[in-house]
Amino acid sequence: MTGLLGPAEIRELAARLGVTPTKKLGQNFVHDPNTVRRIVASAGLAPDDVALEVGPGLGSLTLALLPAAAHVHAVELDPTLAAALPETAARFAGPDAARLTVHPADALRVTAAELADPAPTALVANLPYNVAVPVVLHLLAELPTLRHGLVMVQKEVADRLVAGPGSKVYGIPSVKLAWYARSRAAGKVPPNVFWPVPNVDSGLVAFTRREPPRADVRREAVFAVVDAAFAQRRKTLRAALAGWAGGADRAAAALTAAGVDPGARGESLTVEQFAAVAASAPTAPGPAQ
Secondary structure, eight states: OOOOOOHHHHHHHHHHHTOOOOTTTTOOEEOOHHHHHHHHHHHTOOTTOEEEEEOOTTSHHHHHHTTTSSEEEEEESOHHHHHHHHHHHHHHHGGGGGGEEEEESOTTTOOTGGGOTTOOOEEEEEOOGGGHHHHHHHHHHHOTTOOEEEEEEEHHHHHHHHOOTTOTTOSHHHHHHHHHEEEEEEEEEOGGGEESOOSSOEEEEEEEEOOOSOSSSOHHHHHHHHHHHHHTTTSOHHHHTHHHHTSHHHHHHHHHHTTOOTTOOGGGOOHHHHHHHHHTSSSOOOOOO
C-alpha cells in the first residue's frame, strides 16, 4: 500500500490548510493507518470496483482506497478540503493518484449523472455522524450501480441500521436500508483513532444490494407506511396508520389484507410485510422504481 496518513501528517496538513474540524460538518479525521487498512480490507473491493467515498476530509481513507479500486470518486462538501485532496493524493499515492476524481459537492444532493464516469459500484466511507443515514439512503436510491459498501458511522446508528424486527433499536433506518440491501455489523472502531476524539464509539456497517422485496409497489409508497408506523411506535398499527389510510378501520382492512395483525406494532414487521401493507392500500401504488 502507498503512504498513509498518521497523526503527524494529519496535523501538518490541517495546519497548512488552516483547517479546524467542525461539528457542523461532522468532521472527525481518522489518523490511524491500521484503521483505514482494516476498513478497505473489510470492504472486500474487487480490482474492477469503482469506490465512492463521502467526506474524505484530509484523505486518510482515500489514500488506502486508491491502490485497491479501479477508480475513486471522493465527494467533499468543504471547499478547502476538496481543493487540497488531489495534491495530497499526488504526494502520498504516487501513480495511483490518477485514479481519483474529487467532487466538491453535497452528498445529499449529488446525482448519478455527476458520478457517471465511471459509475460507482462500492460505497466506502467514514460518514459524518449528523447525516449518515440520509446519505446512505440517498446514494442507494440515486445510484443503482452501487452493489455493496462498508460505512463507518456512530455505533448507535450502526446498531439501528442493522437491527432486525423485534429489536428495541429497530426503526425507520433499519427498514429503509433493508429495502435496498442486506446489511450486517462489521466491527467497532474506538474513539482514539480520530482527531478530534469523539465522545462515542463508531461502528462499521457492511451491505450488499438486493432486489426490492416486491416489484408491484413503489418504494415511496412503502416508505410512507414505514414513516407512519414509527411516527407513533407505541401505538398499534391500526391506530398509527389511521392517518395514512384515511381512518383506523381502513388501516385495519389494509393490514388484514396484507396478512398483518392490526394490533401489532411497527417494530415487529419485516420490510416484506411493510411492502405488503403498502400494496394493500385503498389506492394501489404503481410498479417499483
